[in-house]
Amino acid sequence: MNSRKLPVESSLPELKAALSSGRNAVLVAEPGAGKTTRVPLALLNEPWLSGRKIIMLEPRRLAARAAANHMAGMLGEKAGETVGYRVRMDTKAGPSTRIEVVTEGVLTRMLQSDPALEQAGLVIFDEFHERSLQADLGLALCLQSRALLREDLRLLVMSATLDAGPVSALIGDAPVVRSEGWVFPVQTVYRPRTSGQYLDHAVAEAITAAMNSHEGDVLVFLPGMAEIRAVERKLKAQLPPATDIRPLHGSLPSEAQDAALAPAPPGRRKVVLATSVAETSLTVEGVTVVIDSGLMRVSRFSPRTGMSRLETVPVSAASADQRRGRAGRLKPGTCYRLWSQEEQHRLTPRSSPEMMEADLAPLLLELTVWGVTDPLELDWLDAPPAAGIQQARELLVRLGALADHGAITPHGKEMAEHGLHPRLSHMLLRAIPLGLGGLACDLAVVLENREFVRSAPGSGAPSPDLRARLEALYGAADVNVDEGARRRMTQEAARLKREMGVKAEEQSDVEQCGLLLAFAYPDRIGRRRDNGKYLLSGGRGARFDENQPLAREEWVVAADLDDTGTDSRIRLAAPVSFEALSANFKDEMTAEPDIYWDAEAQAVRGRLRRRLGAIVLEEAPMTSPPADRMRAALLEGIRREGMDILPWSRAARQLQERIIFLRNYDSSWPDVTDGALNRSLSEWLTPYIDGCKSRSDLQRLNMKETLESTLTWEQRRELDSSAPTHWTVPSGSRLPIDYSDPESPVLAVRLQELFGLPSTPRIAGDKVALTLHLLSPAQRPVQVTRDLASFWSHTYFEVRKDLKGRYPKHYWPDDPLQAQPTRRAKPLGK
Known part of the structure; x- marks a missing residue:
């Protein structure tokens, strides 16, 4: 075993004691402490393990392979002996393997096939602060498995930047063990982009400046493959010949990933252009300078529309610190941040858990196969949001994976066996009886690796026509592709065909990919409208960018949309015939x-x-x-x-x-x-x-x-x-009551018709006095009152003086209460 002592080793006695006396522990170890590679080996011979396996979940394939290879090397072995790994498309594990590093749903597959995990004594969740969906799901399933089947199963959660309290409480108030990291001093240089400066320009300038000012290799953090390619093009024209430019992302073949992690040959320097995969677990040999773009690519899922979209967003403060620490793993280093100190203060403390942003259809399918129809039955650090679960349930019912009452169907069980998104599993199962299984396997691989096509001929952007992507997979010469990615995808498609039992000689007619896409996305079948835009079967509007040949098709199926505006922009689609839709x-x-x-x-x-x-x-x-x-x-x-x-x-x-x-x-x-x-x-x-x-x-x-x-x-x-509708006044007139104001019903009456009436008429069982609009002989209002007695006593004489002047021929008695009411100028006999 490697004799180099790492900081985490001083915390191992406390960790061993915690796991010996209890069933759970939380290890918080700063970057560089060595937790990923030292801890599993240190626990391998603990008595409570009784010769059973340790399973360690890593959130990234690249880190899983690297960790397993490093631990195997420390034992003087190769991966696949005492230490092995299981990741998608690559497995190195055998009968003697005692430590298995797994990722990408492999732990979930293990639990589904063996809910008690009989061969395992310990499950480690590494880099749990990343809060990947698979890590949250794996921990929830392990907790239930232990509660129902395996009381002796131990759980260890490890992280560099985790708030340990909630995790400790979730797994039974587990003891928290802390370890200092091993990071040399890192100088931070803020180098914000100028207004309007493109990211690739700013990054290339920072790399050149750093290499001129510092020794050692450079690790650059970029949001995605497109930015990596853009920076790579610029660097090739301006860096010295003795510089190796090494991309590093999860879609690369393993040989290219190993080349990025390995030390540069003597006399040469290395610039590693990486996505977030290099933030944790990995040590990129020789790096003393980090250049951080401050950006990352995340998938945002909208339960309202059922669509996911990739967004480029600022990193969290925790991620920025993780990236900075990469410069001080081996010796003092420097970190260039392409943002200002003011922007640094505005960064969010931590990234949102993937659970809160992701498409939950795969999660819900796994849970239903597990036997849980209500996710809240399980213990979660953050429970899945209700809106996301509802949308996932509706999709799975539409795909036939769930019955209307939520139970798993035989088709759903078969879908869950293949480790693909439910949409793609459903597509494969529908395609095979039609003799289109080979094409469906190729299409599934293309849909999961959309960035391998760099551009279309004469264009700065790949075509949205999915048929062109398939042709590129088959080796079309006029499309600019990432050849390494294409070879890996071809191998992945071949593996999928073997797994699905598809005959090798089965032909692949790319013109059928629209029908297959409709199986995967029945909610995104689109029909052209009069304005050239499309109405999707799910109710959303969609459109192509201008001058796209696909925009002339009557029927299309959209695999990818940007989910913005009234009509989402279609980024990837294929045409489909109405005859094919009608038949299927x-x-x-x-x-x-x-x-x-x-x-x-x-x-x-x-x-x-x-x-x-x-x-x-x-x-x-x-x-x-x-x-x-x-x-x-x-x-x-x-x-x-x-x-x-x-x-x-x-x-x-x-x-x-x-x-x-x-x-x-x-x-x-x-x-x-x-x-x-x-x-x-x-x-x-x-x-x-x-x-x-x-x-x-x-x-x-x-x-x-x-x-x-x-x-x-x-x-x-x-x-x-x-x-009443009317009221009969002393003159004998039957006059209507106006109820338009329910608070104050009105009786409009000429003053002379009320002579002799001592008080205001009342309605509603004498509860409400009518509002009297007293009118002149010409039907004009002269007074409004609800107290007729007070009017006669006080106001009448002032009103009489005015009316007598204007209507001298009319009868205006001195005592209205003793006078005879009249509808005429004067009472009869006067």
């Missing part, structure tokens, strides 16, 4: 009546529409729509148009106002305001609209009768006494 999507093509209110015609219309999701394939008028649907559509039309669409007479409106008035004083009266009537249309109007189809038909309604139907028999009897 019969069950999803529904014929249903569409009965609706036509606002322009002001009438109910009925059409029989044949649909594929939101896409209308054909439609025809309905001759005899169901009566209940007609009534419902008519009521919906009335709701939209408002209550004025109904034929309100003056008597009906007055009845409405009277009922509203009485409800102010007695809540047992119904609420017949326009808003309340609109909300309860189906309750009071339905019995009266049989046979009505339009606004003109509604004009036959008697609104007064329909409104009266809202009253009980007792209320109808009480109505006229409590809220």
Whole structure:
């Protein structure tokens, strides 16, 4: 074993004691402490392990391979003996393997096939601070497995920047062991980009400046493969010949990854252009300078649209510190940050857990196969969001993986066996009976490795036509591809074909890829609209960039959209024929009546529409729509148009106002305001609209009768006494009461007709005094009062003086209470 002592070794006795006396532990070890490679080897011969395996979950394939190879080398062995690894497309493990480093859902596969993990004594979750979806899922499944099946199974969570408290609580208040790191001093240089400066220009300039000022190799952090290629092109023209430029990302073949990690040959220097894969676990030999773009690429999933999109976002403060530490692994170093100190203060402390941002369909499928239909049954550090789970459940039901009640189907179990996204597994299983299994395997590999095509001929960007990507996989000479990635993808497709039992001689007709894509994305089948844009079967709008040949196709299937704006931009798609859709999507093509209110015609219309999701394939008028649907559509039309669409007479409106008035004083009266009537249309109007189809038909309604139907028999009897329509005044005139203001009903009456009336008339069982609008002989208001007695006593004499001057021929008595009321200028006999 390597004799070099690392900081974590001083914490090993405490860690061993914690795992010996308990079942769980949390190890927080700073970068450079050596936890990834020292801890598994140190625990290998612990008595409680009883000769069983240690399984260590790494969040990245590159780190898993590197860690296993390094530990094997420390034992003087090769990977696959005592220490091995299992990652997708690459396994080195045998009967004698005691430490297995796994990733990318391999732990989940192990648990699904052996829920008790009988051969394992310890599961280690390394770099848990990255909070990958697989790590969170693996820990939740291990906790349940131990609770139900394996009480003796031990769990160890390791991290560099983790807030240990919540994790410790989750796994049973496990002891927390801490270790210092081994990082040499690192000088930080802030070198913000100038306004408008492209990222590749800024990075290339920083690399040149760093190599001129410092010795050693340079590790550069960039958000993705496109940026790595752009910087690589610039560096080739300006770096000295004795410089090796080494890309480093998860899609590279293992030989290229090993070359990036290995020391530069004597007399040469190395510049490693890496994505976030180099943040943790890996030591890139020879690096003393880090140049950090401050950016990372993350996948954001929208439960609302069911789409994922890649976003380039600033790194978290924790990630920036991890990257900085890479410069001090071997000796003092320097970190150039391409942002300002002010921007540094604004960085978020930690990245959001992948659980909160990811497409949860794979997670939900795994859980359902495990036997859990409600994710909240498990213990999580952060529970899966409800919206994401709901969207995932809807997709899995649509793909036939789940029954409507949420149970796994036989098709769903088969989908879960292949470790692919459920969309791709479903596509493969549908393709094989059609003799398209080989093409489906190739297509699955292309969909999972979309950046291997660098550009199309004469263009700065790859074509969105998926057929061109497949042709590139098959070796088309006129497309600029990453040859290493293409070879690896060809090998992956071959492995997938063997796993699926696809015959090697099966032909691959790229023109069929649109149909296969429709199996994977039934919600993204698109039909061209009149404006050249597309309506997707899931209801979203979509479009191509200008001058794309695919934009002339009637039917397409979109595999990738940017999920922005009203019409998302289609980034990857293939054409499909309607004949192929008709033959293979019969069950999803529904014929249903569409009965609706036509606002322009002001009438109910009925059409029989044949649909594929939101896409209308054909439609025809309905001759005899169901009566209940007609009534419902008519009521919906009335709701939209408002209550004025109904034929309100003056008597009906007055009845409405009277009922509203009485409800102010007695809540047992119904609420017949326009808003309340609109909300309860189906309750009071339905019995009266049989046979009505339009606004003109509604004009036959008697609104007064329909409104009266809202009253009980007792209320109808009480109505006229409590809220009379008219009031007979002393002159004998029967005058209408205005209830338009329910707080203050009004009786408008000429002053002379009230002579002899001592007090204000009252209604609602004497609870409410009428508001009297006292009028002149010319019907003009001269006074408003609710206290007639006070008016006679005080105000009348002032009003009389004015009226006598303006209407001298009329009768204006000195004592109005003893005077005879009149509708004429003077009472009879005067």
